[in-house]
Amino acid sequence: xxxxxxxxxxxxxxxxxEALIKLLSRTKGHLSAEEIFxxxxxxxxxxxxxxxxxxxxxxxxxxxxxxxxxxxxxARYEFIHNDNAEHYHLICKNCGKIIDYEVTLEEDPLxxxxxxxxxxxNFKIESSDxxxxxxxxxxxxxxx
Amino acid sequence: xxxxxxxxxxxxxxxxxEALIKLLSRTKGHLSAEEIFxxxxxxxxxxxxxxxxxxxxxxxxxxxxxxxxxxxxxARYEFIHNDNAEHYHLICKNCGKIIDYEVTLEEDPLxxxxxxxxxxxNFKIESSDxxxxxxxxxxxxxxx
DNA sequence: TTATTATTGATAATAATTCTCATTTTCATT
DNA sequence: AATGAAAATGAGAATTATTATCAATAATAA
Numbered sequence: 001x002x003x004x005x006x007x008x009x010x011x012x013x014x015x016x017x018e019a020l021i022k023l024l025s026r027t028k029g030h031l032s033a034e035e036i037f038x039x040x041x042x043x044x045x046x047x048x049x050x051x052x053x054x055x056x057x058x059x060x061x062x063x064x065x066x067x068x069x070x071x072x073x074x075a076r077y078e079f080i081h082n083d084n085a086e087h088y089h090l091i092c093k094n095c096g097k098i099i100d101y102e103v104t105l106e107e108d109p110l111x112x113x114x115x116x117x118x119x120x121x122n123f124k125i126e127s128s129d130x131x132x133x134x135x136x137x138x139x140x141x142x143x144x
Numbered sequence: 145x146x147x148x149x150x151x152x153x154x155x156x157x158x159x160x161x162e163a164l165i166k167l168l169s170r171t172k173g174h175l176s177a178e179e180i181f182x183x184x185x186x187x188x189x190x191x192x193x194x195x196x197x198x199x200x201x202x203x204x205x206x207x208x209x210x211x212x213x214x215x216x217x218x219a220r221y222e223f224i225h226n227d228n229a230e231h232y233h234l235i236c237k238n239c240g241k242i243i244d245y246e247v248t249l250e251e252d253p254l255x256x257x258x259x260x261x262x263x264x265x266n267f268k269i270e271s272s273d274x275x276x277x278x279x280x281x282x283x284x285x286x287x288x
Numbered sequence: 289t290t291a292t293t294a295t296t297g298a299t300a301a302t303a304a305t306t307c308t309c310a311t312t313t314t315c316a317t318t
Numbered sequence: 319a320a321t322g323a324a325a326a327t328g329a330g331a332a333t334t335a336t337t338a339t340c341a342a343t344a345a346t347a348a
Contacts, residue, residue, distance in 0.1 A: 012294060012345050033335080048297035053336065069213055071273075073305085074335060090267045099265055109257040116253070117276060121243055123234045126278040132261060134270040156314050156325060177304080192328035197305065217336085218304060 011058065019044050020055050024065055030076040030089075030098055070098065070131065086110070090132045094139035155202065163188050164199050168209055174220040174233075174242055214242065214275065230254070234276045238283035 011017070023039055024031075031039070037052045056077055059065045068076045070091050078087070086108045090099040103109065114125055135143065155161070167183055168175075175183070181196045200221055203209045212220045214235050222231070230252045234243040247253065258269055279287065 014295065014345070016296075046297075048299095050298080050337080051296055054295085069215070071213070090261065090265060090269075092267075093270065099267065101261070101265070109254075109260070113253040114276070117234065117245070121234060121245070122281040122284070123236075123243065123276070124279040124284055125234075125276050126237065128274065128276045130272065130274040132258070132267070132269050132272045135268040137266040140266070140268055158313070158326065160327075190328075192330095194306080194329080195327055198326085 015044060016040075016047055016051050017055055017058075019047075020052070021059065021064065024059075024077065024079040025081075027079070030068060030070070030078055032074045032076055034074070036077065068131075069129075071133075072096075088130055088132070090134065090136070092136035092139055093133055094135055094142070097136050097138075099136065159188060160184075160191055160195050161199055161202075163191075164196070165203065165208065168203075168221065168223040169225075171223070174212060174214070174222055176218045176220055178218070180221065212275075213273075215277075216240075232274055232276070234278065234280070236280035236283055237277050238279055238286070241280050241282075243280065 019040055020036070023036065023043070027039075033052055033056060034049070036056070037047070037049050040047050040052060056065065056067070060067050060077070063080065065077050065079050066087070068078060068089065070076055070089070080087075082102065084105055085102045086105060088101045088103075090101065091097075092099075105111075108114075110128065110130070114128065117123055118125060163184055164180070167180065167187070171183075177196055177200060178193070180200070181191070181193050184191050184196060200209065200211070204211050204221070207224070209221050209223050210231070212222060212233065214220055214233070224231075226246065228249055229246045230249060232245045232247075234245065235241075236243075249255075252258075254272065254274065258272065261267055262269060
């Protein structure tokens with residue numbers, strides 16, 4: 001947690017930031033900025049949408065949350081609960097369901113691929129972004 | 145090629161579509177809709193931006209081109225030259241350079257990962273989307 | 289407590305994309 | 319070649335997620 005008792009951050013401990021971190025850390029899912037805004041309003045009625053965007057940017061930069069693009073025109077945010085894991089998503093094109101797939105860094109299926117790229121192109125990977133689009137179990141049945 | 149001599153498509157053969165396909169098939173790179181619009185205007189001065197968007201959607205649906213999101217706020221499009229290959233991108237966060245990495249489907253580094261997902265979640269993958277963000281060779285040197 | 293300065297909320301601005309609709313093209317059928 | 323129905327187009331308005339602006343407020347160090 002970035003907020004302990006004393007000063008432990010290079011940023012100010014504001015109500016908006018505390019509330020937003022608390023909200024996201026307790027939410028399983030992939031909320032958009034606007035969804036987060038409305039949720040946050042329940043706790044902090046005066047909060048503004050711009051602050052939500054600014055705070056999401058900040059937390060993304062710090063690495064406390066991750067921003068995802070699932071191709072529906074808006075960014076989605078997720079709290080990073082496990083620092084030692086990679087997190088992949090399967091997105092159903094039919095019903096929109098998002099399936100999470102988490103693996104430890106050690107057993108990351110992309111590990112070898114990433115290593116080979118770093119060598120082959122002398123490219124230093126800082127982050128990667130992988131999504132799978134298709135049909136979930138349920139929607140496959142419905143198609144028949 | 146979708147345009148042969150006679151009727152070979154379920155869509156009409158229009159000037160805009162022919163010109164756009166010709167343009168993209170000859171362009172190496174990752175053009176945005178607007179860049180494509182201005183290029184197309186050189187050949188077809190009367191063309192409208194909406195038509196460009198509509199045609200790009202159409203060609204994407206058909207599978208003649210692929211739409212990519214490199215996190216710069218606009219979609220980018222690329223002609224699919226090789227149907228039997230997967231195409232990955234390395235994007236330099238510093239200079240914006242995009243490195244293409246193409247592999248045949250047989251030697252796709254994601255092959256096993258995809259198979260395991262299809263089994264594990266009973267999820268039918270239709271497409272996947274993988275980008276690597278980081279520092280290219282040149283920008284790594286500059287950082288020092 | 290106070291002074292400093294980061295942060296905020298409201299709202300305007302931006303920018304990519306989509307929508308609307310009257311007009312024009314395409315193409316199968318004469 | 320001419321015709322008519324439907325598809326496609328261009329111009330611009332509308333939409334929508336996100337950013338920028340700026341005066342007011344809140345958080346921190348002193």
